[in-house]
Amino acid sequence: MGYRAILLKERFNSSAIALEDCNVCVVDKRFFVDNLADNKKVMFQILSKMNSRLKIAEGQILSMSQKRVRERMAEALLFLKATYGFEEDNKTIAIKLSREEIADYVGTSTESTIRLLSDFGKEGLLELKGKKIAILEQDKLIEISRIEE
Numbered sequence: 001m002g003y004r005a006i007l008l009k010e011r012f013n014s015s016a017i018a019l020e021d022c023n024v025c026v027v028d029k030r031f032f033v034d035n036l037a038d039n040k041k042v043m044f045q046i047l048s049k050m051n052s053r054l055k056i057a058e059g060q061i062l063s064m065s066q067k068r069v070r071e072r073m074a075e076a077l078l079f080l081k082a083t084y085g086f087e088e089d090n091k092t093i094a095i096k097l098s099r100e101e102i103a104d105y106v107g108t109s110t111e112s113t114i115r116l117l118s119d120f121g122k123e124g125l126l127e128l129k130g131k132k133i134a135i136l137e138q139d140k141l142i143e144i145s146r147i148e149e
Contacts, residue, residue, distance in 0.1 A: 003046055006032060019095060067146065069108045073116045074145035076106045077126070081135060089134070096131035 005012035006029055036043045067075070077093070084095040097105075103113040117133070120126040125141060127134040135141065 003032070004050065007046075019097070069106065069112055070116060070119075071145050072106045072108070073102075073113070073120070074141040075147055076102065077120075077133065077135065078138070078141055078145055078147070080133075081138070086135075091127075091136065092129070092132050092134040098131060 002012040002014075004010075036046065080093050080095060080097070084093055086092060087094045099113045099117070100110045102117075103110045106113060108116075117126065117128060120141075121128050123140075125135070125137045125144075127136055
């Protein structure tokens with residue numbers, strides 16, 4: 001969402017690629033700003049969303065600066081599970097990501113990602129099926145990640 005750029009009157013410098021089929025809604029900038037000025041409830045919701053995003057960003061910065069790659073990988077897998085849920089088998093994360101995409105999210109190399117996922121598989125924490133990842137031992141991933149769910 002480009003609401004921060006609109007509110008700060010800056011250029012929006014990010015882009016996105018849909019990983020799955022989706023619907024996109026484009027809202028005119030003037031319409032958006034006018035409605036915020038007229039509706040305190042909507043303004044509060046936007047501020048709340050910005051605060052939530054700031055909290056997530058702070059957590060990511062903390063994780064990147066203080067956690068080892070193994071911990072960040074476990075945390076990333078739990079995040080993917082929380083965001084996308086499981087498929088019908090109740091263990092396979094309901095999104096397909098390349099090893100490079102996972103590496104980018106975790107902040108490590110593709111080679112390290114492949115090695116860590118393989119290690120997690122050997123430890124019985126995960127089952128890898130191409131781009132699909134099944135979580136077999138969620139409690140152990142939580143322990144490795146050093147987060148509380």
